[in-house]
Amino acid sequence: DAGVTQSPTHLIKTRGQQVTLRCSPKSGHDTVSWYQQALGQGPQFIFQYYEEEERQRGNFPDRFSGHQFPNYSSELNVNALLLGDSALYLCASSAGTSGVDEQFFGPGTRLTVL
Amino acid sequence: GENVGLHLPTLSVQEGDNSIINCAYSNSASDYFIWYKQESGKGPQFIIDIRSNMDKRQGQRVTVLLNKTVKHLSLQIAATQPGDSAVYFCAERDGGFKTIFGAGTRLFVKA
Numbered sequence: 001d002a003g004v005t006q007s008p009t010h011l012i013k014t015r016g017q018q019v020t021l022r023c024s025p026k027s028g029h030d031t032v033s034w035y036q037q038a039l040g041q042g043p044q045f046i047f048q049y050y051e052e053e054e055r056q057r058g059n060f061p062d063r064f065s066g067h068q069f070p071n072y073s074s075e076l077n078v079n080a081l082l083l084g085d086s087a088l089y090l091c092a093s094s095a096g097t098s099g100v101d102e103q104f105f106g107p108g109t110r111l112t113v114l
Numbered sequence: 115g116e117n118v119g120l121h122l123p124t125l126s127v128q129e130g131d132n133s134i135i136n137c138a139y140s141n142s143a144s145d146y147f148i149w150y151k152q153e154s155g156k157g158p159q160f161i162i163d164i165r166s167n168m169d170k171r172q173g174q175r176v177t178v179l180l181n182k183t184v185k186h187l188s189l190q191i192a193a194t195q196p197g198d199s200a201v202y203f204c205a206e207r208d209g210g211f212k213t214i215f216g217a218g219t220r221l222f223v224k225a
Contacts, residue, residue, distance in 0.1 A: 004157070033213070040122060042203050042215030043158065056211040090157050103213070105157030 002027065004093050004106035012112045013081050021076045021109045025093030032074040033103065034066060035090040043090055049074050078111075086113045122201060124220045133191040135219045137204030142185065144206035148213070149178060149189045153200045158215075161189070161202075191221075199223045 005024045013019050025032050031050045035043035045058035049068035068074045072093075078085055088110050092103040127133045139147070145166040150158035164171045164178045164187075171178050177190040187204050204216045 033211070035215075042205075042218050045212045045214065048211045050211075058212055092157070102160050102163070105159070107155065107157050 004091055004104050006089075006091050006106040006109050008109060009107070010110045010112075012114065014114050015081055015083060017081050018077065018079045019081060019111060021078075021089050021091075021111070023074045023076070023091030023093075023106060025072050025074070025091075026104045029093035029095045029104070030072050031094045031101070032068060032072065033092045033094070034074070034076045035092065036060070037088040037090055037108070039087070046076070081113045083113050086111060122218045122220045124222060126222045126224060127194050129194060129196060129223055129225050131194055133189075133194045133198070133221060133223075135189045135191075135202050135221065137187040137189075137216050137219075139185050139187060139204065139206050139216070141206060141208055141214070142182075143208045144214075145209055146207040147178070147180060147187050148205045148207075149176075149187075150203045150205060150215075151198075151200045152203065152218075158203060194221075194223050196223050196225055 003026050007022045033048040034046040037043040046060050046064055047054050047057040052068045063079045065077045088108040090105050090108045092105045094101040094103045148163045149161040151161050152158045162173045162176050162178050164180050169180050175192045179188045199222055201218045201220050203218045205213050207213055
């Protein structure tokens with residue numbers, strides 16, 4: 001049984017470009033959350049998707065958007081990239097509707113913006 | 115792998131000793147708390163959780179203590195092993211779906 005998978009593993013972009021990151025949740029999970037982790041810091045919540053809709057969002061600008069597909073996989077899109085967007089982007093999946101469900105994290109996508 | 119926790123507080127313990135990692139949280143409305151372990155090159159891994167109606171919960175070799183009066187959380191690891199070396203994060207939720215992570219502590223286990 002595969003856990004949470006993310007692609008690509010690493011990505012290099014230049015300022016102003018757009019990027020799409022992908023996440024496949026653990027089998028049986030229907031909820032996907034995205035986090036940004038800067039070097040040396042804890043992950044910061046970007047948003048969570050459930051039933052193909054964003055149901056809670058953290059303190060991130062509209063340049064950050066997402067999507068969840070009927071098979072529960074998800075994409076994170078970042079437009080107009082800034083140097084400060086360089087970070088590890090983590091996807092986490094969970095099951096059910098309770099806020100206390102255990103989250104399983106993927107290995108992340110390392111985004112470097114030059 | 116990823117260089118997680120380059121500038122984090124570090125706790126260094128001898129193999130076999132007990133470790134205690136502390137965390138202060140700020141939101142008195144938080145009602146659910148989680149400890150995660152993050153090894154280099156990997157995403158955070160769930161260790162143990164506790165709800166606000168409890169003050170202690172035990173797992174395998176780990177215990178979480180919650181003191182709501184002073185908004186303090188701790189993770190105790192018994193008989194620390196080299197494989198426990200990692201960065202540890204406490205996290206909280208306030209009844210919603212947003213998980214807020216603390217700054218993290220690097221645990222280094224000396225063999």
